[in-house]
Amino acid sequence: LKEKDAVGAENVTNTDKLDSADEQNYGDELIVVKALSRFTIMVPNAGFMKPGVLKVGDLVAISRKKLKLVESLPCKYDPGVKVL
Incomplete structure (x- = not known):
C-alpha cells in the first residue's frame, strides 16, 4: 500500500462482527469510522x-x-511523556 492510497481517520466509534461464529474470516468485521x-x-x-x-x-x-481498513495508527500522544 502506498502512502497516497491511505487516508487517516480520526476515531473508531464502534465495531460490529457480522459472523461471530467464524473467527478466522477477518473480512466480516465492520467498523464505523469518523473521518x-x-x-x-x-x-x-x-x-x-x-x-x-x-x-x-x-x-x-x-x-x-476501496474504503477498507488497512492498519491501526499510533496514538496522538505518549502517556509516558504526559506524566512528566
Whole structure:
C-alpha cells in the first residue's frame, strides 16, 4: 500500500462482527469510522487486522480506493511523556 492510497481517520466509534461464529474470516468485521473530513462511514476490515483488536477512539488508516481498513495508527500522544 502506498502512502497516497491511505487516508487517516480520526476515531473508531464502534465495531460490529457480522459472523461471530467464524473467527478466522477477518473480512466480516465492520467498523464505523469518523473521518477527518467530518463524515462517518462503515468500512469492512480488509483482513490485515484480527477482529477485536481495535477499541473506541483508536486511529486507523483506510484505503482510499476501496474504503477498507488497512492498519491501526499510533496514538496522538505518549502517556509516558504526559506524566512528566
